[in-house]
Amino acid sequence: MLETTILIVSALIGLSLLLNLWRFMKGPHMLDRIIALDTMYINAIALIVLLGIFMGSPLYYEGALFIAMLGFVSTSAVCKFILRGDIIE
Amino acid sequence: MDIAQLATVVFLLIGGVFLLIGSFGLFKLPDFYMRLHAPTKASTLGIGSILVASIIFYSFKGDGLSIKEFLITLFIFLTAPITAHMLSKAALHVRCEPRADTLNIDKLEKIRNRES
Amino acid sequence: MDIKHSLWPSPFNFALLLVVWILLTNSFSVGNLLLAVVLAWFIPFLVSRIQSDTSRVKKPGKAVRYVMVLLYDIIVSNIVVARQILGSAHKLQPGFIEIPLDLREPLPITLLASTISLTPGTVSTEVSKDRQCLFVHALNVPDEAALIAQIKSRYEAPLKEIFGC
DSSP states (O other): OHHHHHHHHHHHHHHHHHHHHHHHHHOSSHHHHHHHHHHHHHHHHHHHHHHHHHHTOTTHHHHHHHHHHHHHHHHHHHHHHHHHHHHHO | OOHHHHHHHHHHHHHHHHHHHHHHHHHHOSSHHHHTHHHHHHHHHHHHHHHHHHHHHHHTTTSOOOOTHHHHHHHHHHHHHHHHHHHHHHHHHTTOOOOTTOBTGGGHHHHHTTOO | OOHHHHHSOOHHHHHHHHHHHHHHHTOOOHHHHHHHHHHHHHHHHHHTTTSOOOOOOSOHHHHHHHHHHHHHHHHHHHHHHHHHHHSOGGGOOOEEEEEEOOOOSHHHHHHHHHHHHHSTTEEEEEEOTTSSEEEEEESOOSOHHHHHHHHIIIIIHHHHHHHTO
């Protein structure tokens, strides 16, 4: 029961990663790519937590926390770059 | 089939569906400001739900209560509004065009210059 | 800054650091709790010198109730937004709206802006330089005045009570 659910939810998250990737490729604007990347970070966290439940090991939690922090820091760094870059222009 | 496993399954499914809806919104909505809504919220609720499932799963596995997933949830709930704010600020800064029928579209320049 | 404040910076920071440390280590032993208390007191003490004065929570009970209302709203309105996303995008009427603020201090305004961003359907975009109003982008605005009134009564009024300003 749990294994089947994990497979189904992994498929759902994989599908959302594909949708994000499409937006990442197409994104008419730079910012669309950034937000697609940010959403991919969130989906990756969910995938890692799922893997942890599947393997029955709580070790994956640390990795998920790392990705959460990296996602936030990189997104805000790129936003800051866009804001500043335009000021210099 | 015990109650803990059932709860884990239900929360996992809710989380997966909300993550998919968030990404679908990002895929489909027409302009940047509208796209901003989908991932910052639906995905936040989705990941919260999956982490609740993880808490229930580990707590009933026999190693005692495990609540450290709350930290990731807390972190994401704290940072999602900041990310959304910075993205929308950057979008205003580079003059990203909203959809033409947006309300108060004429105020855009005023918002950009932070005049009240 | 008077000596009492620098020795005992803020109960909120203390509680937050305590909870985060315990969650991070995931252990409830006496030694760990003691270490958590020492760290939660010492880190705000170190940081209090470089921090500007912030508003303090006057009514913790109201704050807890506010968080509960917020969690409920996040869940309910996420379902509404999910339906809007799945429905036709042409029926949606996005818009920028301007919310006049009664709050004046930076911390309550930040909390209000974060609340608005977390509740689905609205993202706070910008605050005017003189802190007179908050600009919000909403996904679907059937009635501009009603949305402003709802945000003001449901989120701003409790925040005003919590910080007593």
